[in-house]
Amino acid sequence: MTGDRAGDYRILHEAALRDYLAGVPDLAALLGAEPVSWSVTEVGDGNLNLVFIVKGDRGGVAVKQALPYVRLVGESWPLPLSRAHYEFLALSRQGELAPGLVPALLHHNERLALTVMELLEPHIIMRKGLVAGTHYPRFVDDITTFMAQTLFFTSDLALSAAEKKEGIAAFAGNHALCKITEDLIFTDPYRIAEQNRWTAPYLDGLAGALRDDMELHVAISRLKLKFMASPEALLHGDLHTGSIMVTEREMRVIDPEFAFYGPMGFDTGAVIANLLMAYFASAGHERSPGERRAFEAWVLETVEKVWTEFARKFLDLWRAGAVGDAYPALLFAGEKGATRLEAERQAYMQRLFADTIGFAAAKTIRRIFGLAHNIDFELIEDPKKRAIGEARAVRLARAMMVDTGAFAGIADVSGAARKLRDWQPEFAAG
Amino acid sequence: MTGDRAGDYRILHEAALRDYLAGVPDLAALLGAEPVSWSVTEVGDGNLNLVFIVKGDRGGVAVKQALPYVRLVGESWPLPLSRAHYEFLALSRQGELAPGLVPALLHHNERLALTVMELLEPHIIMRKGLVAGTHYPRFVDDITTFMAQTLFFTSDLALSAAEKKEGIAAFAGNHALCKITEDLIFTDPYRIAEQNRWTAPYLDGLAGALRDDMELHVAISRLKLKFMASPEALLHGDLHTGSIMVTEREMRVIDPEFAFYGPMGFDTGAVIANLLMAYFASAGHERSPGERRAFEAWVLETVEKVWTEFARKFLDLWRAGAVGDAYPALLFAGEKGATRLEAERQAYMQRLFADTIGFAAAKTIRRIFGLAHNIDFELIEDPKKRAIGEARAVRLARAMMVDTGAFAGIADVSGAARKLRDWQPEFAAG
Numbered sequence: 001m002t003g004d005r006a007g008d009y010r011i012l013h014e015a016a017l018r019d020y021l022a023g024v025p026d027l028a029a030l031l032g033a034e035p036v037s038w039s040v041t042e043v044g045d046g047n048l049n050l051v052f053i054v055k056g057d058r059g060g061v062a063v064k065q066a067l068p069y070v071r072l073v074g075e076s077w078p079l080p081l082s083r084a085h086y087e088f089l090a091l092s093r094q095g096e097l098a099p100g101l102v103p104a105l106l107h108h109n110e111r112l113a114l115t116v117m118e119l120l121e122p123h124i125i126m127r128k129g130l131v132a133g134t135h136y137p138r139f140v141d142d143i144t145t146f147m148a149q150t151l152f153f154t155s156d157l158a159l160s161a162a163e164k165k166e167g168i169a170a171f172a173g174n175h176a177l178c179k180i181t182e183d184l185i186f187t188d189p190y191r192i193a194e195q196n197r198w199t200a201p202y203l204d205g206l207a208g209a210l211r212d213d214m215e216l217h218v219a220i221s222r223l224k225l226k227f228m229a230s231p232e233a234l235l236h237g238d239l240h241t242g243s244i245m246v247t248e249r250e251m252r253v254i255d256p257e258f259a260f261y262g263p264m265g266f267d268t269g270a271v272i273a274n275l276l277m278a279y280f281a282s283a284g285h286e287r288s289p290g291e292r293r294a295f296e297a298w299v300l301e302t303v304e305k306v307w308t309e310f311a312r313k314f315l316d317l318w319r320a321g322a323v324g325d326a327y328p329a330l331l332f333a334g335e336k337g338a339t340r341l342e343a344e345r346q347a348y349m350q351r352l353f354a355d356t357i358g359f360a361a362a363k364t365i366r367r368i369f370g371l372a373h374n375i376d377f378e379l380i381e382d383p384k385k386r387a388i389g390e391a392r393a394v395r396l397a398r399a400m401m402v403d404t405g406a407f408a409g410i411a412d413v414s415g416a417a418r419k420l421r422d423w424q425p426e427f428a429a430g
Numbered sequence: 431m432t433g434d435r436a437g438d439y440r441i442l443h444e445a446a447l448r449d450y451l452a453g454v455p456d457l458a459a460l461l462g463a464e465p466v467s468w469s470v471t472e473v474g475d476g477n478l479n480l481v482f483i484v485k486g487d488r489g490g491v492a493v494k495q496a497l498p499y500v501r502l503v504g505e506s507w508p509l510p511l512s513r514a515h516y517e518f519l520a521l522s523r524q525g526e527l528a529p530g531l532v533p534a535l536l537h538h539n540e541r542l543a544l545t546v547m548e549l550l551e552p553h554i555i556m557r558k559g560l561v562a563g564t565h566y567p568r569f570v571d572d573i574t575t576f577m578a579q580t581l582f583f584t585s586d587l588a589l590s591a592a593e594k595k596e597g598i599a600a601f602a603g604n605h606a607l608c609k610i611t612e613d614l615i616f617t618d619p620y621r622i623a624e625q626n627r628w629t630a631p632y633l634d635g636l637a638g639a640l641r642d643d644m645e646l647h648v649a650i651s652r653l654k655l656k657f658m659a660s661p662e663a664l665l666h667g668d669l670h671t672g673s674i675m676v677t678e679r680e681m682r683v684i685d686p687e688f689a690f691y692g693p694m695g696f697d698t699g700a701v702i703a704n705l706l707m708a709y710f711a712s713a714g715h716e717r718s719p720g721e722r723r724a725f726e727a728w729v730l731e732t733v734e735k736v737w738t739e740f741a742r743k744f745l746d747l748w749r750a751g752a753v754g755d756a757y758p759a760l761l762f763a764g765e766k767g768a769t770r771l772e773a774e775r776q777a778y779m780q781r782l783f784a785d786t787i788g789f790a791a792a793k794t795i796r797r798i799f800g801l802a803h804n805i806d807f808e809l810i811e812d813p814k815k816r817a818i819g820e821a822r823a824v825r826l827a828r829a830m831m832v833d834t835g836a837f838a839g840i841a842d843v844s845g846a847a848r849k850l851r852d853w854q855p856e857f858a859a860g
Contacts, residue, residue, distance in 0.1 A: 161612055161658045162605040168661075172599035175592040182591055182755060191760050214770035217761040221774070225756045228591045229662055231598075325612060326655045330621050331647040340644035344651070 031056030202387030265355025461486030632817030695785025
């Protein structure tokens with residue numbers, strides 16, 4: 001990988017980007033001779049950045065450049081370029097901890113807020129595949145390895161307290177990205193906010209009920225506080241199925257610009273939430289009744305395995321060699337100590353499970369009543385069908401957030417989802 | 431206040447210190463003409479630093495300089511000078527938040543790790559007063575104001591998430607001081623460690639029982655993890671009665687060099703623990719049976735009031751104007767919201783109470799089985815009497831740490847202490 005801090009920030013559109021890449025010898029070598037023959041295509045479909053695919057006769061690269069504002073909204077919503085630095089830092093760390101599960105880094109220029117990465121082809125955004133009803137047999141193993149490795153090895157179980165504090169400080173400056181999450185996930189969907197939207201008129205009543213549901217407001221506020229003040233591990237911070245690229249044989253996690261030290265359940269919950277939304281959206285994508293039942297069964301099985309495999313791998317890492325300052329081995333010597341520590345590990349995972357389903361619920365509700373929706377639901381053309389799927393997802397999410405303790409294990413979550421598959425909500429007027 | 435970053439680090443003994451202070455015009459003016467006539471006396475009785483009292487014909491100052499090692503142990507235990515920077519930072523913030531309750535800052539030199547402060551006269555270290563059986567009528571009001579103000583206003587209830595993260599990052603580098611706490615409080619007393627000591631042979635059996643008590647090891651490890659990874663507020667970090675200077679009319683909190691963002695209960699628990707130890711040590715200082723009963727009653731009343739007054743003041747601050755990002759007011763509008771938020775405030779304080787008594791227990795056990803003891807017990811000449819007081823304190827501490835939930839309120843703590851006042855431990859051979 002090459003690095004460069006030189007140059008002032010400027011937005012690199014096609015021609016300028018070509019010139020820039022041509023000036024970096026190893027990138028030029030990778031792409032091939034004759035920069036004029038390289039194709040440069042802007043493909044960013046995210047909300048924040050410019051993303052280019054550049055291809056030459058030898059190979060291709062992906063280039064991501066941060067803009068000084070939220071792309072979706074424009075210059076009226078400024079957003080610091082430093083997020084490219086944090087993304088680069090997170091991607092580097094994730095690449096060490098979960099090799100092969102994030103794109104390879106090829107070049108970074110901090111001042112330009114620009115990162116050049118491995119071109120992922122023929123990978124697609126996983127969410128698109130889920131909308132199409134595709135099964136991903138590698139997904140469970142890969143995502144649980146990614147989460148177990150990145151979360152365990154950046155936690156107090158694996159690090160000294162000093163290393164951990166250095167990590168927290170290194171990402172503390174990424175607070176503008178955290179603030180987006182704090183507002184859009186943990187606050188706005190529960191109040192009247194201009195940016196909110198939902199499938200009207202069907203969900204008008206439900207939107208109003210959420211705004212008036214004080215048990216839910218307490219629950220979301222507790223989760224928000226946990227998000228702000230529980231630096232358990234280095235999170236991806238935006239680990240939904242739109243941040244995952246897949247083929248049937250490979251998976252890569254992309255776009256960790258929301259990375260910071262936060263509660264582990266926020267990452268694990270994001271994956272669970274987005275699978276549950278794919279499940280509840282699935283009926284809306286049927287061309288004939290029951291057509292996607294096999295896909296739906298696979299999704300729920302995947303929900304279960306994401307948790308059980310993650311928990312198994314995380315526990316195995318802990319058992320194999322926790323050299324961090326938490327739960328020091330010397331306090332749990334002997335058979336009695338080993339037995340008691342193993343019980344405590346199970347209790348730790350139970351707390352993490354509760355966080356996971358709480359955050360999963362928060363991630364679900366924001367996609368249905370907040371600013372940013374997802375194509376799982378959005379691509380259901382019939383708004384009533386869409387609202388039915390959304391209402392099912394929200395019913396489960398509300399229970400997960402407020403009655404978290406009633407879900408003793410992941411089978412209670414998938415079981416509750418299965419029961420709601422054919423539940424017919426009644427839509428009162430808003 | 432004046433500041434200076436110039437000069438390389440060197441230890442300033444009497445003559446060099448006199449020259450240095452004479453070179454700072456406002457300090458020289460404060461002390462009076464004729465530096466040769468100033469008295470310079472080293473008075474540091476702490477474990478880490480040099481402390482001088484300098485007096486001239488006009489006035490006096492206190493000077494604290496960090497040494498690059500632990501004073502108590504010597505150069506074999508290095509400790510970063512940067513702690514003087516963190517102490518200065520914390521003292522500045524505490525002075526803003528709790529005016530009049532910390533010494534006024536007069537001068538700071540970062541490179542020399544040196545701070546000049548208001549001379550506190552005729553204040554004495556509170557612990558000495560407690561050993562002597564002195565009541566401090568101002569103490570409850572002052573310490574609870576100090577804790578409520580410094581903890582509330584550096585928490586997510588009062589700060590934006592960005593301000594909070596900046597604060598966390600600003601203190602993250604103080605990890606060497608945190609490490610002392612992590613080792614000496616949360617680890618060593620529960621294992622065989624060279625530095626441990628206790629009142630032998632009476633407590634040999636109890637020391638062995640603690641090392642073998644896996645419920646206690648789980649409890650202390652949970653507290654340690656909370657200490658490491660719960661940056662709730664800017665803590666003093668070492669808030670025992672040796673860090674508090676008092677007269678019968680005034681109180682000042684000194685020595686915040688262990689300051690960092692951690693769990694609030696660590697500060698509140700420190701105060702409670704040190705009062706409980708004063709209580710259990712008291713019988714050992716009697717010259718005639720029951721002589722100190724009135725003092726002991728005052729101490730237990732103070733334990734109760736420290737919690738109830740702290741909780742009242744903290745809640746009042748929260749109710750009056752929480753502008754932080756946690757529990758946003760707009761989610762709790764209307765009468766129903768206000769009622770539900772008030773219930774949540776009570777639940778928040780109940781969690782903080784549980785943390786408080788857990789940390790209080792940890793602070794107690796370390797003073798009886800770890801490296802650093804305190805004069806409450808140490809000045810009891812008869813080792814058996816001392817051991818009896820210590821065993822009572824440990825019995826309560828073990829219950830507070832392992833059966834935390836059994837203590838619903840502070841009256842349960844003072845009540846349990848009262849019951850143990852005349853409990854006669856049996857000392858088995860170690």
